[in-house]
Amino acid sequence: MTFAEKLQALRQLMFAKKIDAYIITAADPHISEYLPAHYKAIPFACGFTGSAGTLVVTQDFAGLWTDSRYFTQAEAQLTGTGYELVRLKVPHTPEYISWLCDMLPRGAKVGFNYELITVALAQELQHNLAQNEIETIHVDFISDIWQDRVGLPVENAFLIDEEAAGLSISAKINEVRTVLSINKADYHLISSLDDIAWLFNLRGQDVDYNPVTLSFALITPEGVKLFIDKQKLSQTDIQTLNQQGVALHPYTEVATALKELPEDIRIFIDPKRTCFGLFECLPKGGKIISGINPSTNLKSLKNDTEIKHIRKAMLHDGVALTRFFKWMEERLGKEQITEWSAAEKLASFRAEQESFVGLSFNTIAGYNANGALPHYNVTAESNQEILDDGLFLVDSGGQYLYGTTDITRVMPIGKCSATQADDYTLVLKGLIEGSKLIFPEGTKGYQIDSICRKPLWEHAINFGHGTGHGIGFFLNVHEGPQNISPANVDVVFKPGMVTSIEPGIYRPGKHGVRIENLVLCVPGSSSEFGHFLTFETLTLCFIDTTIINKTLLSADQIEWLNQYNQMVFQKLQPMLLEEEAKWLKGKCQPV
Template identity: 35%
Template sequence: MFEARFQTFDDASEGALCAGRVAALRADLKRRGLTGLLMPRADRQQNEYLPASEERLAWLTGFTGSAGAAIVLADKAALFVDGRYTLQVQSQTDTAVFTIEHLVDNPPPVWLEQNIKAGDRIGYDPWLHTADNAERFARACAKAGAALVPLDDNPIDALWADRPAPPSAAVTLRPLTLAGESTSDKLARIKDELTKLRVDALIVSDPQNVDWTFNIRGSDVAHTPLALGFAAIPRDGRPRLYVDPGKLSNEVRHALEEHADVHATDDLARDLAGYKGQSVLLDQGSAADALTRIVSDHGGQPTRTADPITLMKAVKNNAEIAGTRAAHLRDGAAMTRFLCWLDHEMPSGKLTEIDAVKALESFRRDTGLLKDVSFPSISGAGPNGAIVHYRVTSATNRVIGKDEMFLIDSGAQYEDGTTDITRTVINGVPTDDMRDRFTRVLKGHIAIAEAVFPMGTTGAQLDPLARVALWQAGIDFDHGTGHGVGSYLSVHEGPARISKLGHVPLKRGMILSNEPGYYKTGAYGIRIENLVLVIAAPSPDGAEKPLNAFETLSFAPIDRRLIDPRLLTAQELHWLNNYHARVREAVTPLVDPATQSWLEQATRPL
């Protein structure tokens, strides 16, 4: 019926090979005079999604989750995952080889300190750790009387016989009509920031920031249109862009050379030696420890702090905002067609989680403008919906049962914008408990959508608004309420977020998600997610500060059958009915007659 293009559903685990690979690694470590190795899931730029050639943790352990780390010692090994992956890791990893530890509750440095002894030598690849992370491990080793040893090469690379080739996709230029600001203007702004920060140069290690600065995109990693590379931007002088030259056509190279000297990626380490006596800014979150070491070893003065480009990129310009509005309207039509289809197919008792993912992707492909999904869809029926970052596989695929809730969290990459939306629906008749919990999540969603807040307000200050209705029932959710979203870049973008840890002030032009939820283990999950844009709010008479608000960007019905109107205030009902009227007006001209008829019913006023 539907053909998946961007997603696969096989478990792809190699856990059965763990024992042999760990034994080979231990033999190699012994030859090197090492008693252990740290192995995070990371590449040289700390990307969320990795090229296949960088999936060392998956090769070693079989675990394919998006976050994790392993420590292999001579007599024991541990694999660290967070709460999202406690079920997945058990099915993918040989637990006779690796003990499973919690990444947050028992972090790797703590475990390491407790499991090594004086005289041990623990190796690590300085390209796969930030300097802060390496320092935490170094302190743990020192407390135990052991040593942390930086390695010139990664031991796994020599053992990984069938390692995939590095990505080689072509770099493309982003049109000014979509980028909204020229590379020369961006570079001028960046250099002004370096002057204010009193540093001589910035090493740009986050490829999102590199691509934004030079108005380029690529396809080196799944789901995020990244061209992997680095840049060096001096306060005075000509920047350097480091990228695989094989990815550049003559046209692209010529365009880039108008703004920077273009070098091969391997030249970066050599050139860093030239910063003797200069202050060099390195991004605290993405710069590898190797960069700090090279600058320091050659007499430079590394300053580890936030890359100023990250905040610049987060504040979208008029062209980017217009693009994301167009993308969300297009995506809303695809999502509405999917929800109509889902409503007709679920009662058959045959529809599975994978069927739903394939169908939604097909509706998005029908737009003719889909470049990729923005992340692997979270498609959870019944109890699977209660697993916050559940990823359906052929082994876990489940039929959407009668009177069950179904949660689907998905997004798309279009050239004019990135989307992310979650809807939770009922297949049949909801229980009173379901309706109560769903309505409380909706109240939190509305509270964020309607928030008006002074300039300078942070996401941490807004986060409680999404939780009050849940707290009143003695319940909560354990993830953040919202994350930043890029402009045809990563669906997860810093520095702003709506969460307990969101300490960056929200600025006009930022795009964030609004996604409170509730998860009843073994029963169901609920999440309602739209993307929102920070905009100026009207200032009432006597206002002493400029005010901001949110514009909701996403267009798709919210399941009325799961709402208990008695729990909504008059203002909340007004918001819901007004939102549904906007969806109906915007989406109706973009969908077929059958979907139009369904949409009319799905958006009736409560």
């Protein structure tokens, strides 16, 4: 079926069921960012492959709501599908709700799959639509028309030992129970796969780039239930879980277990990480206590063992990146190198490193105009040869048994323009200002965001994505609860949090610049004005200085840059071959 034929089939089902509008979300029952192939409904329906978007279909309109990161990509992918791009004014907001309220008559019916939408979003939808006497209905039309749909993943899972995790499973469960007690909750449902992975020291291969396995967890006064396909685990791991007080149940039985809970329960859920379908299974007479999953907050504060391992991962990642950029510099002009082949070569250098498991996300390798697409995904059609001039942006990361990495660098090639040099320098200024920041306890991400953007704002330049996100420990490359963005997220930065800093400038059709490091929040100084925090930079890869415009950098910014590059050289030199160390030393010469 073509995309247009799928849309027609969808409308026929809507007509038969008297559904006036149908919503298709980018989600699974675990509200994951990266989805198993079984749940990639939006690419199936319209061909759009971005990670953020919502489809809304009526009998006379079909639209994709997405944000500025994907405007160019969406316009190209939606051509001829019957869907139109609807540009979000505010990223990560459900603006289609107000559109539905304006477009649908009273008495209309809106359908969506309750298993593929958060509690928070479903309740917002129901509340707003009810104001216009519009009804919401649970319906799954995608399964009816997706004839060759792949099944759920069945990859093996495994436990990481306490020596690697720093805490036992039972110790983590006790930490969660302490938070539940503070919130006067007896039960706790966990749906988010990275929270479950952290809590049970569990890793898997069910989702591309994220080392997680499909599962649910339920903490009760009597014990802990883990809903998972037991066939994925070894007998040794099953025994370890049982010894730690975890009872295993089939993955598909979670809904039944929720329906059997006592009517007077007090259950803690995260409304942004729990699907509405499971919420509807909870006893109607129970008390729902809403908040961020306790495990989300706990896993964001990396323990000493995790930090030690993360530093080790950064060393190996730095070696791979050094070898990649040396290879690029030496081979460009002597052999054909494309965005695709460069990304594959970088992956091969990472694969040579100790305890490498896989990539932490699909590598963004964009040359000149393609680098202006913040979430560019190279395809056979878009693949460009990297020639002898311009900017090559590489945003990449690795999953190691002892950590997760995420880094962006821009490689100047040949003669670059003054605009490219200025953009590169301004982005670097933003990175430096965030990296050397000293801030009081209680500071939130949106405050740090403005400091990173200030060098760009002074030149009337801005970018449409956040400045930073949390990073997991051999887990998801995007992790909460903290972030650095304009959004007023009510989460303060604390020692132990690992976060990216990645400002950027994007000139459509020309070039893009983004420079990204990971930083660890650490205690700073104290005074009569309170305790202060700062950042320790973890990422180890030189920052190219060949095209910087020194007139745009202050003396202290130049000092930070020189000290950073010198640190990179000193830490990586012992792990490099002699000729590699010599090459890196040249790249790390002070400005």
